[in-house]
Amino acid sequence: MYTVAAFYRFFALSDPQALRDELHQTFVNTDLRGTTLLAPEGINGTMAGSQESIDRFLTLLDERCGLERSEVKFSTTETPPFRRLKFKRKREIITFRAENPVDPTRPGTYVDPADWNALAADPNVLLLDTRNTYETEIGTFAGAVTPPLNTFSDFATWVTEHLEPTQTPKVAMFCTGGIRCEKASAYMLQLGFPEVYHLRGGILRYLQETQPSESRWNGDCYIFDERVAVNHDDLRLEEQTED
Missing domain, CATH: 3.40.250.10 (Rhodanese-like domain)
Known part of the structure; x- marks a missing residue:
């Protein structure tokens, strides 16, 4: 059984590349699969793996990004939903081409x-x-x-x-x-x-x-x-x- 965790958090991430490299080094040899995007505006991803790997991953994100477990959407599946592990540095965690910049930390x-x-x-x-x-x-x-x-x-x-x-x-x-x-x-x-x-x-x-x-x-x-x-x-x- 695979645990699937979907999450995001808008916050000021000062060094997305450094966090991206830390995540890759920590989980590249585990059973964790899926994609996590990192940008100056925050993090966004859906990851799957054993319960142990998901717990370890979310603990690190809580420490580095303040991502609380209550904000994560969990589900389970008997078949692997992802084939590869990807940590990507992006300009935005969700692309939104508005004429003027949008501050996602001030939502509705x-x-x-x-x-x-x-x-x-x-x-x-x-x-x-x-x-x-x-x-x-x-x-x-x-x-x-x-x-x-x-x-x-x-x-x-x-x-x-x-x-x-x-x-x-x-x-x-x-x-x-x-x-x-x-x-x-x-x-x-x-x-x-x-x-x-x-x-x-x-x-x-x-x-x-x-x-x-x-x-x-x-x-x-x-x-x-x-x-x-x-x-x-x-x-x-x-x-x-x-x-």
């Missing part, structure tokens, strides 16, 4: 999965999916607006062309694990949108913590490994297996 308001349904059902809220079209086509929340995005970088252009801050007072955003909607929420606040919310832990945490009978999610959730997509049953089964 987090909404826990337990409170998401009430916010999403509010008729005065614009429920906005920040994922790509190939992801939204296989699943999204009931009532969500799904912009035709080929890449996340298209989001900034779509917002400026289709939305006005004075006409859209409340926006609730979501994505797979939380990183895209968090950065997008910071961008929309910088544009002057007065109330911007985003789903803490993304769709993955919502599916894991929400009973299917109470869910507003329709379809499957695309993920970026060899499992391709997951749903309520997959994640809740994995949670039970871990127990």
Whole structure:
């Protein structure tokens, strides 16, 4: 059984290359697989391996980056979801080509999965999916607006062309694990949108913590490994297996 850990954290990382080299040297000869991106704005990755390797990896990230276990999304799988181990130095941990720089450390308001349904059902809220079209086509929340995005970088252009801050007072955003909607929420606040919310832990945490009978999610959730997509049953089964 492989443990899968999906995570990100926006923070000022002073020397991404040094941390990248430390991670590579520490884990290159272990069973850890997956990709972790490192940039001046923080870290972002999904890693898989034995429980021992994942624990060791996350302990190091907690020490170096302040990444708390409560912010990591866990799942399990019987087949290896990744074939190689990659630690990459990047300009951004999530590419977002806005006209002006975005400060991701000043995002919108987090909404826990337990409170998401009430916010999403509010008729005065614009429920906005920040994922790509190939992801939204296989699943999204009931009532969500799904912009035709080929890449996340298209989001900034779509917002400026289709939305006005004075006409859209409340926006609730979501994505797979939380990183895209968090950065997008910071961008929309910088544009002057007065109330911007985003789903803490993304769709993955919502599916894991929400009973299917109470869910507003329709379809499957695309993920970026060899499992391709997951749903309520997959994640809740994995949670039970871990127990």
